[in-house]
Amino acid sequence: MSHARLSFEERKTILKWHFKFENVVQVQCEWRREFATEPPTRLTISRIVHKFETHGTVCNVNKGNSGRLRTSTNPASSAMVLELITRSPQKSTTQCARETEVSRTSIRRILKAARWKFYIPRLMHAMNEDDPDRRIQYCEWFQHMVREDEEFVKKIVWSDEAQFKLNGTVNRHNCVYWAPNNPRVHVDKAVNLPGVNVWCGLSSRGLVGPFFFEGSVTGQLYLEMLGTSILPAINALYNNEEYFLQQDGAPPHYHRDVRAYLDDRLPGHWIGRRGAVEFPARSPDLTPLDFYLWGTLKDVVYRRKPATIALLQQEIVTACAAITLDTLDNVVRAAVRRTNKCMEANGNHFEHL
Numbered sequence: 572m573s574h575a576r577l578s579f580e581e582r583k584t585i586l587k588w589h590f591k592f593e594n595v596v597q598v599q600c601e602w603r604r605e606f607a608t609e610p611p612t613r614l615t616i617s618r619i620v621h622k623f624e625t626h627g628t629v630c631n632v633n634k635g636n637s638g639r640l641r642t643s644t645n646p647a648s649s650a651m652v653l654e655l656i657t658r659s660p661q662k663s664t665t666q667c668a669r670e671t672e673v674s675r676t677s678i679r680r681i682l683k684a685a686r687w688k689f690y691i692p693r694l695m696h697a698m699n700e701d702d703p704d705r706r707i708q709y710c711e712w713f714q715h716m717v718r719e720d721e722e723f724v725k726k727i728v729w730s731d732e733a734q735f736k737l738n739g740t741v742n743r744h745n746c747v748y749w750a751p752n753n754p755r756v757h758v759d760k761a762v763n764l765p766g767v768n769v770w771c772g773l774s775s776r777g778l779v780g781p782f783f784f785e786g787s788v789t790g791q792l793y794l795e796m797l798g799t800s801i802l803p804a805i806n807a808l809y810n811n812e813e814y815f816l817q818q819d820g821a822p823p824h825y826h827r828d829v830r831a832y833l834d835d836r837l838p839g840h841w842i843g844r845r846g847a848v849e850f851p852a853r854s855p856d857l858t859p860l861d862f863y864l865w866g867t868l869k870d871v872v873y874r875r876k877p878a879t880i881a882l883l884q885q886e887i888v889t890a891c892a893a894i895t896l897d898t899l900d901n902v903v904r905a906a907v908r909r910t911n912k913c914m915e916a917n918g919n920h921f922e923h924l
Contacts, residue, residue: 577611582619582629585611589620648673649681656682698853703918705851710910710918712848717907724903725775727842728805729817731860732788734766735872735883767883770796771891772805773859774814775903778891779804783884790826797832813840820844820852856920857909859902867894 577585584605588598595613602610611619623629651671656662664675671678682688716723768788772779782800784792805814816837818824825844833841842848855861871890877883912921 577615577619579630585616585619586623586629589616644677644680644684648677649684652678652681653685653687656687698920702851702853705849706854706857706913706918709849709851709854709857710914713907713910714914724907726809726813727815727817727903728772728774728779728808729858729860729906730770730772730779730801731819731858731865732768732770732784732821732823733860733865733868734768735869735887736766737877737880737883767880767887769887770801771860771864772801772816773864773899773902774808775896775900776808777896777899778864778894779808781887781891788821788823790823790829793823794826794829794832797829802836815840815842817842817850817858818846819850819854819858857906857913859906862909863902863905864894 585598585602588601589595592598592601595616598616599610599613602608619629648671652667652673655667655671664678667673667678668675673681720726768784768786770780770782770784770788779801782796784796786792805816816833818841820843823829830845833843833846839847842850844850844852851857868887868890871893872883872886875886877886909921913919915921
């Protein structure tokens with residue numbers, strides 16, 4: 572049976588009894604008489620005596636700053652480690668340990684004492700020179716529409732395609748940056764990786780899709796999907812009421828036949844490259860599918876580790892169905908706030924700020 576940790580006074584009493592009787596059994600008898608509880612084991616009593624004879628105390632010798640000196644975290648080692656991390660803030664603790672011959676545990680202790688933390692970079696698209704101006708123009712139009720019509724944001728259906736892979740997604744936990752304060756670094760995001768192509772639409776009324784493409788997404792395949800699946804689903808969701816369809820400037824969306832089809836079916840009501848309203852290129856931070864949906868779906872889907880394409884598609888469908896209308900409403904409101912932040916950042920990226 573386990574006993575609660577003995578207090579300092581109880582250890583001192585045991586030591587006095589042992590020196591008086593020089594017998595462990597007698598010490599246990601005295602304990603029962605004094606405290607009316609089960610006494611410590613013979614091993615515990617022997618260890619208390621041995622500790623006193625070895626260290627001259629019955630306290631925990633390794634508690635706090637007592638005990639052996641931690642030579643690996645002395646001022647010289649600490650200065651060496653901090654200097655190395657300052658020169659190479661993206662260096663891992665394993666690399667640092669190899670170069671300084673200080674253990675990883677000691678390095679983490681040194682960094683913690685210096686109040687340094689590690690930060691995971693954000694994935695961001697690189698921007699062209701004129702991108703900030705285009706982003707500001709779009710945000711100004713968006714804010715104007717919101718002021719003119721409070722229900723405007725509920726009329727937008729944001730859309731996009733994404734690729735899902737069986738082996739998961741980018742692991743940014745292997746990318747760190749050590750610093751005493753958040754340096755707000757970012758890394759470029761790799762695109763065009765192989766996988767299952769999925770189209771989704773997002774609005775405050777609900778998700779549209781997901782719809783899956785066979786192979787790569789081309790202009791003709793996207794045009795066929797618009798006519799057979801996407802627009803019929805949106806019309807059913809909105810009960811043929813007014814709505815705006817947003818899409819980015821990906822090549823399938825920019826296809827001549829696609830633009831002509833949207834001009835015919837949604838005159839003045841589609842947002843995209845050469846649309847009634849231009850959607851700025853390289854702006855995933857302004858569309859809910861990029862800043863919310865795809866990351867959420869991949870977190871859920873990859874946690875299940877689907878082994879086949881069919882299972883992967885089923886997990887995507889299930890994950891989409893689990894997203895509530897309240898969540899979608901909050902995401903749409905976040906899209907409005909992001910246009911404000913973009914304008915405050917003069918059209919530049921703002922998520923890392």
